[in-house]
Amino acid sequence: MSSPLEFLRFIDENADRFIQRLGQAVAIPSISGDGTHRQDVFKMGSWLEDQLKSLGVETKQVDLGKHTMDDQELPLPPAILGRIGHDPKKTTILVYGHYDVQPASKSDGWDTEPFELVVDSETGRLIGRGSTDDKGPIMGWLNVLEAHKALGLSLPVNMRFCFEGMEESGSEGLDDLITSEAAKGKKGWFDGVDCVCIVVNLSQSDNYWLNTRTPCLTYGLRGIKYFKVTVSGPARDLHSGAFGRMVHEPMTDLVLLMSKLVAPDGTILIPGVDDMVPGPSSEETAIYDALDYSVQDVVDAVGAPITLSEDKTTLIMGRMRFPSLSLHGIEGGVRETQHEEQARFGESARRKPWIADYKHWNYEAAKKATEAVYKKSPDLTREGGSIPVTLTFAESLGVNVLLLPMGRGDDGAHSTNEKLDRSNFIEGSKLLGTYLYAVAAATE
Amino acid sequence: MSSPLEFLRFIDENADRFIQRLGQAVAIPSISGDGTHRQDVFKMGSWLEDQLKSLGVETKQVDLGKHTMDDQELPLPPAILGRIGHDPKKTTILVYGHYDVQPASKSDGWDTEPFELVVDSETGRLIGRGSTDDKGPIMGWLNVLEAHKALGLSLPVNMRFCFEGMEESGSEGLDDLITSEAAKGKKGWFDGVDCVCIVVNLSQSDNYWLNTRTPCLTYGLRGIKYFKVTVSGPARDLHSGAFGRMVHEPMTDLVLLMSKLVAPDGTILIPGVDDMVPGPSSEETAIYDALDYSVQDVVDAVGAPITLSEDKTTLIMGRMRFPSLSLHGIEGGVRETQHEEQARFGESARRKPWIADYKHWNYEAAKKATEAVYKKSPDLTREGGSIPVTLTFAESLGVNVLLLPMGRGDDGAHSTNEKLDRSNFIEGSKLLGTYLYAVAAATE
Ligand SMILES: [Zn+2]
Ligand SMILES: [Zn+2]
Ligand SMILES: [Zn+2]
Ligand SMILES: [Zn+2]
Numbered sequence: 082m083s084s085p086l087e088f089l090r091f092i093d094e095n096a097d098r099f100i101q102r103l104g105q106a107v108a109i110p111s112i113s114g115d116g117t118h119r120q121d122v123f124k125m126g127s128w129l130e131d132q133l134k135s136l137g138v139e140t141k142q143v144d145l146g147k148h149t150m151d152d153q154e155l156p157l158p159p160a161i162l163g164r165i166g167h168d169p170k171k172t173t174i175l176v177y178g179h180y181d182v183q184p185a186s187k188s189d190g191w192d193t194e195p196f197e198l199v200v201d202s203e204t205g206r207l208i209g210r211g212s213t214d215d216k217g218p219i220m221g222w223l224n225v226l227e228a229h230k231a232l233g234l235s236l237p238v239n240m241r242f243c244f245e246g247m248e249e250s251g252s253e254g255l256d257d258l259i260t261s262e263a264a265k266g267k268k269g270w271f272d273g274v275d276c277v278c279i280v281v282n283l284s285q286s287d288n289y290w291l292n293t294r295t296p297c298l299t300y301g302l303r304g305i306k307y308f309k310v311t312v313s314g315p316a317r318d319l320h321s322g323a324f325g326r327m328v329h330e331p332m333t334d335l336v337l338l339m340s341k342l343v344a345p346d347g348t349i350l351i352p353g354v355d356d357m358v359p360g361p362s363s364e365e366t367a368i369y370d371a372l373d374y375s376v377q378d379v380v381d382a383v384g385a386p387i388t389l390s391e392d393k394t395t396l397i398m399g400r401m402r403f404p405s406l407s408l409h410g411i412e413g414g415v416r417e418t419q420h421e422e423q424a425r426f427g428e429s430a431r432r433k434p435w436i437a438d439y440k441h442w443n444y445e446a447a448k449k450a451t452e453a454v455y456k457k458s459p460d461l462t463r464e465g466g467s468i469p470v471t472l473t474f475a476e477s478l479g480v481n482v483l484l485l486p487m488g489r490g491d492d493g494a495h496s497t498n499e500k501l502d503r504s505n506f507i508e509g510s511k512l513l514g515t516y517l518y519a520v521a522a523a524t525e
Numbered sequence: 526m527s528s529p530l531e532f533l534r535f536i537d538e539n540a541d542r543f544i545q546r547l548g549q550a551v552a553i554p555s556i557s558g559d560g561t562h563r564q565d566v567f568k569m570g571s572w573l574e575d576q577l578k579s580l581g582v583e584t585k586q587v588d589l590g591k592h593t594m595d596d597q598e599l600p601l602p603p604a605i606l607g608r609i610g611h612d613p614k615k616t617t618i619l620v621y622g623h624y625d626v627q628p629a630s631k632s633d634g635w636d637t638e639p640f641e642l643v644v645d646s647e648t649g650r651l652i653g654r655g656s657t658d659d660k661g662p663i664m665g666w667l668n669v670l671e672a673h674k675a676l677g678l679s680l681p682v683n684m685r686f687c688f689e690g691m692e693e694s695g696s697e698g699l700d701d702l703i704t705s706e707a708a709k710g711k712k713g714w715f716d717g718v719d720c721v722c723i724v725v726n727l728s729q730s731d732n733y734w735l736n737t738r739t740p741c742l743t744y745g746l747r748g749i750k751y752f753k754v755t756v757s758g759p760a761r762d763l764h765s766g767a768f769g770r771m772v773h774e775p776m777t778d779l780v781l782l783m784s785k786l787v788a789p790d791g792t793i794l795i796p797g798v799d800d801m802v803p804g805p806s807s808e809e810t811a812i813y814d815a816l817d818y819s820v821q822d823v824v825d826a827v828g829a830p831i832t833l834s835e836d837k838t839t840l841i842m843g844r845m846r847f848p849s850l851s852l853h854g855i856e857g858g859v860r861e862t863q864h865e866e867q868a869r870f871g872e873s874a875r876r877k878p879w880i881a882d883y884k885h886w887n888y889e890a891a892k893k894a895t896e897a898v899y900k901k902s903p904d905l906t907r908e909g910g911s912i913p914v915t916l917t918f919a920e921s922l923g924v925n926v927l928l929l930p931m932g933r934g935d936d937g938a939h940s941t942n943e944k945l946d947r948s949n950f951i952e953g954s955k956l957l958g959t960y961l962y963a964v965a966a967a968t969e
Contacts, residue, residue, distance in 0.1 A: 305766070316828025322749070322910025325849030326791045327823055329831040329839055332852045333789055340784035345777055347770045384760020387773040398770055405769030408776045411855040426789055466766025
């Protein structure tokens with residue numbers, strides 16, 4: 082079950098060098114959402130590929146074509162595929178990560194230069210854009226590979242890698258790549274994959290530890306569906322001075338309509354929606370009861386006593402399993418004295434929910450590895466948002482997918498002063514290696 | 526009652542030259558809301574002052590100080606004051622106008638260059654920024670002055686002028702100028718003013734003819750009051766994936782609150798507000814009944830059958846006398862999956878209502894002048910919006926104020942392809958001159 086002691090010791094002894102490598106990665110401003118940084122995303126992809134190669138991984142850059150962003154046609158950053166180990170007796174694990182980052186500049190309010198990794202020796206924080214999302218987790222895998230190469234240890238599993246450079250900008254081209262690569266079977270790079278491990282700290286779902294104390298494994302995502310409602314009225318924008326109380330105003334109707342969708346206590350007023358999700362089993366309730374989480378944690382996280390329930394289990398189920406309806410993006414009637422032709426809210430898009438079998442050996446292995454490294458059982462969580470690639474892997478490969486967060490709930494991905502704690506990086510690297518051994522043991 | 530025939534003939538005979546002068550004014554892009562054009566606003570002020578001087582008007586440029594716009598400190602364009610005629614036996618009329626304009630560029634969708642006056646000989650339209658708002662009306666007064674100078678006629682009244690260059694940007698500095706100048710009494714430029722005539726086509730109140738057929742006099746403005754409502758919740762922006770259905774969302778509460786303010790049929794739901802405005806007298810109702818206006822006119826103007834009433838008089842009272850509540854500027858929860866710290870709508874500001882005595886000789890004179898020039902009785906209207914300077918003149922000078930629109934309801938001030946019809950410009954110039962004679966006759 083446990084990894085070799087020499088592996089754990091190697092990680093500890095090389096911690097400073099590993100942090101330096103994270104610094105090299107952070108120094109490349111691979112911002113996928115800013116066309117002027119597109120060459121940096123390519124540079125980061127090549128840097129990552131070189132690292133993998135130097136650690137014995139066979140790699141391939143996959144051209145994903147072009148796309149249009151801000152009226153400019155740009156080449157998409159490549160997917161970096163990799164494989165190491167072809168032992169048919171070993172289990173094969175596919176690992177996903179993304180090497181692009183969110184925009185950042187000091188003028189946004191960063192205390193330090195975002196693309197220079199700062200090691201705060203007092204707090205142990207490694208501060209920089211991409212430290213937790215998602216360069217730190219990717220470096221975790223490099224650390225594991227390097228340790229085994231340096232020690233002359235063979236990996237306990239076969240590994241496959243899939244890294245993309247467009248995650249922060251909609252993962253363009255990735256779904257097609259995964260499904261076509263999966264469809265290739267024995268000829269594809271995902272041949273023989275037995276399970277998937279995603280070590281991403283995706284801000285969209287805030288897929289981190291629930292807090293700063295207890296590691297977690299995530300086995301479900303609520304999914305998202307956007308609806309857009311448009312109320313039309315006059316054929317052009319009108320002046321409320323000239324037409325107010327003469328004609329029907331779209332914004333008045335839209336606001337009334339929206340007020341009928343969700344109650345202030347979170348109840349969804351659209352008939353039948355709340356009924357579509359059956360109540361939890363006692364086994365599921367027991368999972369929520371066991372979480373290292375309190376009502377006060379939520380109050381602390383949001384900075385105000387505005388929780389919808391005083392009961393911890395009810396509260397966490399609001400996030401993890403019940404449907405939630407939020408009102409967003411109301412447009413129209415922008416100018417003070419003008420009411421517009423149309424009033425509208427929301428955007429139309431859909432991401433399906435995903436739930437994994439948390440009793441699968443993939444989860445059992447991650448649980449045992451967590452207990453070995455952190456001396457603590459992980460929280461078993463679901464998240465309120467969506468990580469589309471999770472579902473794509475699960476559906477196209479037909480295998481169990483594990484979300485194994487490396488960071489803490491206060492890392493601030495997508496925010497200023499993004500950080501990864503040194504202990505999360507170093508112990509997290511140990512966790513990844515130990516997880517490989519636990520998978521090997523569980524599937525022997 | 527009527528003006529000298531030679532005056533009317535002079536206007537007709539010099540029409541093309543007057544249109545050329547309007548073209549010179551339009552060619553100066555005196556956009557007050559764009560700091561890069563501030564020198565053009567000054568240039569326009571000096572051009573106007575030179576014109577007045579050449580027509581025998583004594584003038585003064587009043588420095589209104591500085592202001593800050595878009596983080597830049599800029600000198601305010603001067604007010605141009607003028608006076609001509611000091612005959613104590615004559616009535617003194619104060620005229621207001623503004624020489625600044627709204628921004629315009631061909632890329633906004635103009636069919637022609639906005640700062641080159643285009644004369645469409647087929648439709649008779651004079652197309653260009655400022656043609657109707659407010660350079661055309663100002664040129665109307667210059668035409669009257671020029672005719673009298675050229676013909677050697679003395680004006681039937683004493684005239685005072687107050688032109689500003691910041692109307693499109695909040696009239697900064699003007700209220701103080703008017704009140705301080707009024708307070709100077711005999712030593713001020715407004716000494717002896719008996720009435721005010723404002724020939725502005727202010728988009729904010731759409732103070733034009735009600736349609737394209739019948740001239741109007743405007744004797745009331747409904748006024749405006751803005752309220753801003755802010756609903757606060759969490760201490761920072763939250764992710765709806767992570768906190769949806771865990772905490773109270775400001776936008777949910779705000780929408781519910783807003784839905785209680787006004788009904789889709791225009792009824793104001795806040796107790797007592799609709800009751801604050803007493804119903805119309807039969808005399809007032811008769812004014813609305815007499816207006817050259819139909820339900821179909823409203824449908825045509827807004828481009829859709831969305832009127833709140835099928836009864837013409839009820840419909841027009843919604844605009845002209847009843848309170849109206851519009852919902853605007855809803856902010857918060859902008860990003861698809863994010864709900865913000867605060868949700869808020871509206872802006873806080875106030876402009877008081879204004880109603881003039883339409884039986885005053887000032888209005889009687891304008892009515893008779895309109896009948897003489899247009900062979901038609903003018904509509905007697907109130908408007909739904911606000912023209913702040915109207916109230917400032919009325920209160921600081923204590924005299925009757927007349928709004929005498931020159932343009933038609935379809936002129937498109939503040940829009941692309943702003944125009945003034947040639948006939949409105951030329952007949953409008955005759956109307957202004959005839960109005961002066963009518964005032965003189967009425968106050969003899
Ligand atoms: Zn990420
Ligand atoms: Zn991210
Ligand atoms: Zn104007
Ligand atoms: Zn205007």
